[in-house]
Amino acid sequence: MRQTFDQTTDPGFGARHLPLLRERMAAQGLDAFLIPHEDEHQNEYLPEANERLAWATGFSGSAGAAAVTANAATIFVDGRYTTQVAAQTDKALFDYRELTADGMADWVADQPKGSVIGYDPRLHSPDALARLRRAADRVSVELKPVMENPIDLAWEDRPDQPAAPVVPHEDRYAGESAASKRARIGQAVARAGAEAAVITAPSSIAWLFNIRGGDVIRSPLPIGQAIVDADGKARLFLDPRKVTDGLASWLRNEVSLQPAEALPAALDALSGKAVMIDPAQSSAWYFDQLDQAGARIVRGMDPCALPRATKNAVEIEGSRQAHLRDGAALATFLHWVATEAQDTLPDEREIVEKLEACREATGALKDLSFDTIAGAGPNGALPHYKPTTETIRRIEKGSLLLVDGGGQYLDGTTDVTRTMAVGEPTAEQKDRFTRVLKGHIAMAVVRFPAGTTGHQLDALARLPMWEAGLDYDHGTGHGVGSYLGVHEGPQRIAKAVNTQPLLEGMILSNEPGYYKPGHWGIRIETLQVVTPAVVPEGGERPMHGFEQLTFAPIDRALIEVDLLTPAERAYVDAYHAETWAKIGPLVAGEVKSWLEQACAPL
Structure with missing residues (x-):
């Protein structure tokens, strides 16, 4: 668990990796490629194998994006990272823009008419893509989904995907059994007018089934997906390498444990059903798959989100x-x-x-x-x-x-x-x-x-x-x-x-x-x-x-007591007493x- 200090990026990443990326882009007929920070599971903190933005640019912040063309590149960051991005990337290679809801859409709108801009549908939310499509349509630019991410093709020494063991999280810590949670979530799915819900957020997977893993850095999260039916039954899709002894018995009979490779077929099998899915948590790929399968998509917040948040x-x-x-x-x-x-x-x-x-x-x-x-x-x-x-x-x-x-x-x-x-x-x-x-x-x-x-x-x-x-x-x-x-x-x-x-x-x-x-x-x-x-x-x-x-003391040497009101002084004293x-x-x-x-x- 020891924190490391040598696994960092440097301004030379762009100079070394952008040419490799541009080679792959050209082979796919792309004039530009969009690189969000998020991975296939919309994680904030990523497995090393999914640090695509850091690989391409050198920027290691937990929020950002980039857009790369044949002869230019732009990085989008928010106010937390303006100094960091300048230190970690080469100013001669990158332009800097503010990361806002419309920042990348504005960039798309600046591209020449007829440009082909590639994106990986597994990494973008459908709402974010809708903004990009509106911008592209205004200037006659094509947004092209690519199923082979050019970064993945160019990243020769890419680490393996994580396969940390998935283990039970006991009810004495969770405070509610997984069966009770599934019943509650099934009822929420039914109230939303759906017959099933697709759950893709690792935190929701962990919460719903009372399991924990280690696929995401600094978070005990298992990467996987689940389909939960309105009757509370569920299918959980995990890499078989993660499945530990006793996990199936912990999940019990109403949860079918299936390999990750079975997910596309399971989505296809939802044809004709009303399926709930969260456009803020699940990437556009899931929406595309369900649409192609003939499912009726019910957009709504991940039904686990509020129960998980309200402890x-x-x-x-x-x-x-x-x-x-x-x-x-x-x-x-x-x-x-x-x-x-x-x-x-x-x-x-x-x-x-x-x-x-x-x-x-x-x-x-x-x-x-x-x-x-x-x-x-x-x-x-x-x-x-x-x-x-x-x-x-x-x-x-x-x-x-x-x-x-x-x-x-x-x-x-x-x-x-x-x-x-x-x-x-x-x-x-x-x-x-x-x-x-x-x-x-x-x-x-x-x-x-x-x-x-x-x-x-x-x-x-x-x-x-x-x-x-x-x-x-x-x-x-x-x-x-x-x-x-x-x-x-x-x-x-x-x-x-x-x-x-x-x-x-x-x-x-x-x-x-x-x-x-x-x-x-x-x-x-x-x-x-x-x-x-x-x-x-x-x-x-x-x-x-x-x-x-x-409860940890606040440095009293830094407090200018005269600036505090009597009520504020009383609060500090009471907090320190507690x-x-x-x-x-x-x-x-x-x-x-x-x-x-x-x-x-x-």
Whole structure:
């Protein structure tokens, strides 16, 4: 599970790989080829074999796209990756554009009339393709599906597809049997007017059948597909190499375990049936196959998505316990940063390894929940920075250290960010940190009417930044799974419009930030779960709020107390008191003495 630092991309990838790709494109009669980051399962974090965007360009971010023609190439990234993409790719080979819903469609509309633009239908959602087709039609450009991806043909040393063992995830962690889940999902399929649903998201496969795997980096996910009938019976399609002893008996008789190669025929057999499938989770290939088979497609959200996101009581208690365990590891790590590291000034590699060692010492860590972000000084200004051999820095006095990491435990998934001063912080650092803290507090204590979306709450976390003419270019909160992916939908808290209400049991991050390019970055992140809120006397509507799950001290040296209101100061003191009460008994010696001081009232 050890995090590596040498598996990175470099600006030379484009120079070496673009000619190989263009050769294959020409052989297929393509003037251009579109490269999304997503793979066949719309994963965010990819198996090495599916890192096509990184292979072609050198860019290793978890969101992006590219478009390659015979003599030019364009990369699309969002605000999190503008600095990273410039560092990892050759400016002489690539143009840079913003990654938006219409960004690639605008690029298509700029291509010469009569151009043939290839795409792999297994990698694009049908809705994204619809936008591209509208743009192509406006300028008389042809969008051509190709079943042999030219990158796959050109990638000579491509790694094998993963085949991690698929194992049961016991009901004592899941809180509900797989049979009960299948019955619920079957009822949802029937209510949608369908006779069956095609499920392709690895997280939904894992949740529905109470199984876990290891095909996706840092996530215990099995890659596969399923067809669930309205009566709750199901067929699960897995690579036979993944099937472990006892898996068939765990799945029981109402689940037919079939090899992955049987899926196309199973889709053909849905001819004449109403079939539910999610256009946001399943690629265009599935829609094409069902359409050709003569099925009636019922577009709708993956029926597992909301049940998976709204955690049951067992999953919530599991998350609490995982965070207590993780909190003790964090206390040990933060003590080290506040003491020994202040003198030895370790580099980012050593910092990452120290945090991972603290989590491994729990004896319960199954994996990291993502590659740890340890940003020293200027590297902390890159929101999704990952230390690599070429970029590793030592921490320096007068600067900041931003560390964002998490663990995968059988009972829960964690994700926490803390920003720490190295030496004496400056007045500017304290001002910015305190504004981020004020936004964090606002999101922690808010009460909101049932039915409120994360989009409607997002401005609360940004207001203290806006008041100073500042902002940050990432979302304020993402959903988190239960021993699943650290990023989970459909819930989120962000500027982007999202119509999904925040429902009781949903776990989300609370992570406002501030980034000063070339200098340092600040982010404070905890996880919190949506709960019912007490309605004040005279209140008329059901309300929701958040329960904090993460307990780790906030660096008091960076807090400008005078910028906090009395209520905000009271929150910090109460949070630290709860952290001391919950985590104090789990640590000992110098760590315990330090934690008591770190959690002292302001």
